Structures are given as structure tokens and as C-alpha cells.
Amino acid sequence: MAAALTLLLIGSLLQGAQSKRFKAFVPQTIEVLRGSCVTIPCSFEIEDQYESNLDDTCRAQWFNDDTLVFDSKYPQTRLNNGELTGDLTKKTCTTTLNNIQPAGSNSYFFRLECDNKLKYSFKQTITISVTDVPPRPTLTPSALKVEEGASVSLRCSAPAPCLSHPPTVTWTKGLGDIVETLQENEDRTKVLTSVVTFTASHKHHGETISCEASYHKQDGSAESAATLTADVSYAAQILPSSDCITAGDQLNCSCWTLGNPPPTVRWYLNGSPVNHSEELSVSSERLNDTTTRSIITVNRQQEAGLSSLLCRSVNSRGSATQRFCVGSSEPQTTAGSPGRFTLTFIVTVVALTAALMCALLFAIGAHRTRGLNSGESQHTGDTSSAVASQGLAGEKLIELSVTAEEAIYANTNLTPISQILV
Incomplete structure (x- = not known):
């Protein structure tokens, strides 16, 4: 008897499990920007006895409360501004509704109507929340704290309530490589995910990193953004702008440092740490x-005894050192008159050049004189071709000599070297 009851109960359960009931599967709620479109993910089940009635004559209808807002039999009309993207014969009723109005929350339900006895309004409803502000994307992580050189991946997720017009995601310009995918949530709504990957640099520190989602509307577009990418720790650096200048009887050296955490600056004279004194003063300013x-001031008298001046910048990530030329070291190059050594060098070059020119002109003149004397003693009265040849050579030599003599006279207007030395 007990065994018979058990079998009867199992049979009843199996029969109930095999039989289907009318039921629609839709999200509970979707947030939509007013004037944009919305795609409602939808599927359904019907009782087994109506399976044969599910044919091409069936159409999908959507009601807002008791008002018909869409009928797939009459798509893209002024009243039915939408499109059935599902296949009713496969029990999918996904539908896109365009230009959602007005703002507020409205409850929608799906009705299946065929040209036969299969006609049913499903009880499951979806709430479409219409707003004037586009949904804000989600940026993950919400804060960024990394070390320089680390590989960073940031994820920006923007709801995609309308599949025909998904949002456009834009990152901070020039940030890195971007990959986008369209993903599905548990309730079958969609979300556009954009991932940017880059290598963290000290240039990113303190920078506001943003991802912006732009949504299409019937009358234009609307944007919303999420911001955080960036606390980047990096080793201490000394900037090229660090230098030394002379002001009166003092030498002022500036050491510009950069780093995160903020670096500590120390000065070293002749290898020893600098202590503040009357001859030496150190001041620092956090910009x-x-x-x-950091600025160190050295009196000129103290500078004469210096052989090296160092600036050292240190933080937990690393250190940097800058050497400055002071004291007995090679002097700094400054704008103004040339030094004594430079002037002496210039005068020496000018004098040697003038002496070389005079020696060359003297040699040319002597050669010309010998040539003329030789021609007169050997070819007087001779009209042969050899005499003519010697005559032409003599003319060229005379012409060269005259040119050289003109150069000598022309140089008489140059400023005397004695005046240059003065």
C-alpha cells in the first residue's frame, strides 16, 4: 500500500514537471535616457496544448499599463516606433522601443496574439525608468595607486540599454591600448565594457583619468563620465633646470627635485654634509x-676653498645626485666679456696669421725679382719662342706680385695689433 502511494506521488510530480505554464522572462527594471531607445530582453513559455498554435501568424504586443505602445504586425509606424528582434516561433520576444517618453517609471507587459486560439497577456512586467540624465559608467578600480613601471588595466563599464545604439566610451586621450566588449548581465541586459592598458609613469601622477560614455538620443546625444588613474610612486629625480648663478659676492645654486613620495634634499661640500652657517645657508621650498x-648660498671667500658641491635627492623609491662646478674646479661659463686667457689666445692667433702672411708676400716678391733678373741677362734681344714663353711667365709673375703688393697696401688700414691688446 505504501509502495503504491509512493509510485502515485512520483508520477504526479513527473507529470507536473513535464507540463508547461504561460510565463514570460524579462528583467525587473531597465534605466533609459529620455529620447533614446531601449531593448527589452524577452522570452516566454506556453502550455503544451498550444505548441501547435505558435506559428507565423503570431505577433508581439507591448502595453504600457493598458495602452498599446507596440505591435509587431505594424512596425516602424508613428505609434509603433520599434522593432521585434526576437523570433516568436522560437519563443523569443526581445523588442527594441525607440524614443522613450516621458520621464518617470512605467510598467510594461508582453502579449502574444496569434490568428488562432493562442492569445495570452503575460503577467510578468518590466519597469522602464526614464531619466533626463544618462547612466553613469563605472570605473574599476575607483582609485589608482601603483609604482612607476607597473602595468595598469582600467575597466570602464557603461550600461547599454539599447542594442541598436550602444554607448560610445572615450578615455583620456593617449592613455594606452583599448579593447571593448559587449557583455550580458544575469538578467540578460547588456553592458559595454572598455579596458585600457598602459604602463604607469611619473607623468601619470596626479593626473585625472576619465572614461566618458556618450548615448544617442532622438534629438542629439548626451554624455556622462567617471573619473579617478592616479597616485604613482617613483624614484627621486633632479631636473635639468638645476644650476648655479653668481649674485654679487655670493654663489647661489638651485637643486630642483621631483619624486613620489616627496624626496629629501641634502647638500654636500667637499664630501661632507652642509650645515647651516654664516658662510653657508640652505633653504627649501615645496612647490x-x-x-x-632647494637653494644653497655660498660666499665667494668660502667658494675659493671648495673642490666639489653635490645635491642629493632621496626617497623610498630611489635617489639622484647632481654635481655643480664651483671653487677651484673649472669655472662656469657666463655671458659677458671673454676672460684673460681667451683674449690672449685671440691676440696670439692674429699675430701669427699676420706674420705668416708677411713671410709669404716676401717670398713671392723675392721670387719675382730673381725671375726678372734672369730673363734680362739671358734673353736680351732674343725674339725666339723661348723668349716669348719667358715673357708670358714673367707677366703672370708680375701680375701675381702686383696683387700681393696691393694686398700689403690694403692691409695698412687694419687696426694695429697694439690697439687690440689695449
Whole structure:
């Protein structure tokens, strides 16, 4: 008896499990920008006895409360501004509705109507929340704290309520490589995910990184953004702008440093740490959370005894050192008159050049005189071709000599070297 009851109960359960009931599967709620479109993911089940009635004559209808807002039999009309993207014969009723109005929350339900006895309004409803502000994307992680050189991946997720017009995601310009995918949530709504990958640099520190989602509307577009990418730690650096200048009887050296965490600056004279004194003074100024300017002032008398001056910048990520030329070291190049050594060098070059020119002209003149004397003693009265040849050579030599003599006279207007030395 007990066994018979058990079999009867199992049979009843199996029969109930095999029989289907009318049921629609839709998300509970979707947030939509007013004037844009919305895609409603939809599928359904019907009782087994109506399976044969599910044919090409069936159409999908959507009602807002009791008002018909879409009928797939009359798509793309002024009343039915939408499109059935599902296949009713396969029990999918996904539908896109365009130009959603007005703002507020409205409840929608799906009705299946065929040209036969299969006609049913499903009880499951979806709430479409219409807003004037586009949904804000989600940026992951919400804060970025990394070390320089690390590989960083940021994810921006923007709801995609309308499959025909998904949002456009834009990152901070020139950030890195971008990959986009369209993903499905558990309730079958869609989300556009954009991932940017880059290598963290000290240039990213303090930068506001944003991803912006732009949504299409009937009358234009609307944007929303999410921001955070960036606390980047990096080793201490000394900037090229660090230098030394002379002001009166003092030498001022500036050491510009950069780093995160903010670096500590120390000065070293002749290998020893600098202590503040009457001859030496050190001051530091924090310009922002990463940049520091340190200045050391050295009297000229103290400078004469210096062989080296170092600036050292240190933080937990690393250090940097800058050497400055002071004291007995090679002097700094400054704008103004040339030094004594430079002037002496210039005068020496000018004098040697003038002496070389005079010696060359003297040699040319002597050669011309010998040539003329030789021609007169050997070819007087001779009209042969050899005499003519010697005559032509003599004319060229005379012409060269005259040119050289003109150069000598022309140089008489040059400023005397004695005046240059003065």
C-alpha cells in the first residue's frame, strides 16, 4: 500500500514537471535616457496544448499599463516606433522601443496574439525608468595607486540599454591600448565594457583619468563620465633646470627635485654634509606634492676653498645626485666679456696669421725679382719662342706680385695689433 502511494506521488510530480505554464522572462527594471531607445530582453513559455498554435501568424504586443505602445504586425509606424528582434516561433520576444517618453517609471507587459486560439497577456512586467540624465559608467578600480613601471588595466563599464545604439566610451586621450566588449548581465541586459592598458609613469601622477560614455538620443546625444588613474610612486629625480648663478659676492645654486613620495634634499661640500652657517645657508621650498626646490648660498671667500658641491635627492623609491662646478674646479661659463686667457689666445692667433702672411708676400716678391733678373741677362734681344714663353711667365709673375703688393697696401688700414691688446 505504501509502495503504491509512493509510485502515485512520483508520477504526479513527473507529470507536473513535464507540463508547461504561460510565463514570460524579462528583467525587473531597465534605466533609459529620455529620447533614446531601449531593448527589452524577452522570452516566454506556453502550455503544451498550444505548441501547435505558435506559428507565423503570431505577433508581439507591448502595453504600457493598458495602452498599446507596440505591435509587431505594424512596425516602424508613428505609434509603433520599434522593432521585434526576437523570433516568436522560437519563443523569443526581445523588442527594441525607440524614443522613450516621458520621464518617470512605467510598467510594461508582453502579449502574444496569434490568428488562432493562442492569445495570452503575460503577467510578468518590466519597469522602464526614464531619466533626463544618462547612466553613469563605472570605473574599476575607483582609485589608482601603483609604482612607476607597473602595468595598469582600467575597466570602464557603461550600461547599454539599447542594442541598436550602444554607448560610445572615450578615455583620456593617449592613455594606452583599448579593447571593448559587449557583455550580458544575469538578467540578460547588456553592458559595454572598455579596458585600457598602459604602463604607469611619473607623468601619470596626479593626473585625472576619465572614461566618458556618450548615448544617442532622438534629438542629439548626451554624455556622462567617471573619473579617478592616479597616485604613482617613483624614484627621486633632479631636473635639468638645476644650476648655479653668481649674485654679487655670493654663489647661489638651485637643486630642483621631483619624486613620489616627496624626496629629501641634502647638500654636500667637499664630501661632507652642509650645515647651516654664516658662510653657508640652505633653504627649501615645496612647490607641490612632488616637486621641491632647494637653494644653497655660498660666499665667494668660502667658494675659493671648495673642490666639489653635490645635491642629493632621496626617497623610498630611489635617489639622484647632481654635481655643480664651483671653487677651484673649472669655472662656469657666463655671458659677458671673454676672460684673460681667451683674449690672449685671440691676440696670439692674429699675430701669427699676420706674420705668416708677411713671410709669404716676401717670398713671392723675392721670387719675382730673381725671375726678372734672369730673363734680362739671358734673353736680351732674343725674339725666339723661348723668349716669348719667358715673357708670358714673367707677366703672370708680375701680375701675381702686383696683387700681393696691393694686398700689403690694403692691409695698412687694419687696426694695429697694439690697439687690440689695449
